[in-house]
Amino acid sequence: MKDIYAKFVSQKISKTRWRPLPSGSLQTAEIFATGSWDNEENSVLLWLVGDAGNVDSDGGLEREHQILCDIGHHGDVMDLQFLDQERIVTASSTGSVTIFLHHQKDQTLSVSHQWTAAHCHSGPGSLSYSSAPCTGIVCNSPEIVTVGEDGRINLFRADHKEAVRTIDNADSSTLHAVTFLRTPEILTVNSIGQLKIWDFRQPGNEPSQILSLTGDRVPLHCVDRHPNQQHVVATGGQDGMLSIWDVRLGTMPVSLLKAHEAEMWEVRFHPSDPDHLFTCSEDGSLWHWNASANVPEKSSLFHQGGRNSTFFSHSLSGQANANQPLLSSWLSTDPAKDRIEITSLLSNNILPVNSMDVSGSCLVCGTDAEAIYVTRQLFS
Template sequence: MEDLCAKFVSQKLSKVRWRPAPATALQPPELFATGSWDNEENKISIWSVGAVESVCPNGEYQGEPQLLCDIRHYGDVMDMQFLDQERIVAASSTGSITIFRHHQNNQTLSVSQKWERAHCHVDSDTSACGGASCTGVICKNPEIVTVGEDGRINLFRADHKQAVRTIDNADSSTLHAVTLLRTTEILTVNSIGQLKIWDFRQQRNEPSQIFSLTGDRVPLHCVDRHPNQQHIVATGGQDGMLSIWDVRQGSMPVSLLNAHDAEMWEVHFHPSNPDHLFTCSEDGSLWHWDTSVEVSEKTSFLHQGGRSTFLSHSAVNQPNVNQSVVSAWLSNDPTKDRMEITNVIPNPTLSVNSVDVLGPCLVCGTDAEAIYVKRQLFA
């Protein structure tokens, strides 16, 4: 069974995101958005993968993603998130943040809100504002948090013209990504290998906690939080390593896993099945990490397109923790410290820049100007 569909789109894709499913939805997702980069004219585009009927009885996916509409985006799309069913927030290399609205009645996109120069380098002598990329965005409607090359953190509300709060010198290095830990807490990763937790309830412009990789200050490019256990965080960076952190204790990662041969660009826990995690890389690979079944129960560990790995634990242990409720990502039992890893893309070529998963479906975007869609992740 081969249900991986490739669609060539004549533009390098930096970001892909599934439209969130309504709370009552039982069907797999049908729409996703892409953002491009390094093209003469960059775009935000909306695609349809078609109805479930597109999958034949033998499981083979028929058809390919169809472009519904697109709109010009000024600068490279550095990050992108759906704010709700109709609105998409895009972060630009120009430092601006734009909310685009998808009009489903006539399949068009329009700009509904824009914050110019939300991120910029200010010249101390002239006070002139020079360009700085907005590198990361995270949304929880109506709030939007952005981070940038300028080390700034912004908190916006979709219905406000100005930032609700700005932390101008949050970091002296580039902030590469941000995720939401709790309602009022965010976590950022930077270019010197640090994680920082920020609590918006506090008025002081300093992080409440700082974590860091030991040894070399390897830049971290991506971060995601476990959807059910908010203390578990995954990060990836320039060395291609996957790091798992428990932010309740210690200041170093719980686990370091050999992952990619080049920069890791994104990491995502599956939102409803977090024993599964996905990472993509400059080396052209997209790994599916599966901790849901113990190794002894697996039929084949080194199957075609797959690989095995061992977790390398740091000195951070978990005293007095009931192991029965500990996530597989934090397991300290060395006999279980393995997982199955499968490469989703059979013939890696150029960089896989972005991946997103929702329900049984996966989508990724590449520098090879191709979208890949997999409709049956767990088949």
């Protein structure tokens, strides 16, 4: 893989996301969004990818990444997701959830809708409240699910002014992230190491299933679902460990993999090649995990700076039915298949990598070093 190109943007970047490509498109991702945090004035920006760092046929450098448009954002951008190709949804530290509309003709962003008090702490009286950060969102157009520090879950629809469903006291601890398992079911992770599955078809306010890490209640910060196998889930948290879960089996993770030296902020399966997974951390690292069958056996010593190594997962659960083949390489309990190749994608970076996203052979990440990093040659 060629070097990731860095562009300094004078903002701490909290979230980065590629704009989704049209269904069936063979195009390469070209537009991504970023959100900032911990700045005097935060903002949401749309970028057009350049070929910076490459030499053109005339011997000069290609164009840099360009800002298409930007708009101010009240509070830190805690999460950011594309609802569709024209709309972006953000979660704010102020508790609000905002839909921004991208006007492609004149390259501007405008507020399409906002739920100003989506998350809040109730005061002593029913009329008083204080804002609580909205910590995570997931979109399946037109539906938007949000979670927050207040332990609340909201189900919004882009065409509704009010929430379609709210579970006020879904959790007594902070909910950090959320993902869809399937259309009516979501999965949340919280600050005491629990995964909870919620079914919006059910009328009550109780989860349909609870899974948890054993031992210490290590906060979980991020979650992603396997794109093809909805029962396979990856999580990461405060201890930097990568956990792989099969939500059909028991209540504990199938495997724990020693990963980063500090908090893992995001985990992401590759959307079209899920044997590849990506994680980023407070310790400044960005890792590419390869669990495909063709990973060769190598030394288990890990080297920084883009060299490869092989890690071995530690299986925690033998609950899989021996008569049922495990189709996902992430659920393998065969020691001969438990090799996972890890590549460090950022060398000499020490400030936190807060967010990353992958589309095809393209990767983008954002850091506290006020930089975004992009490569369009992830597998070359």
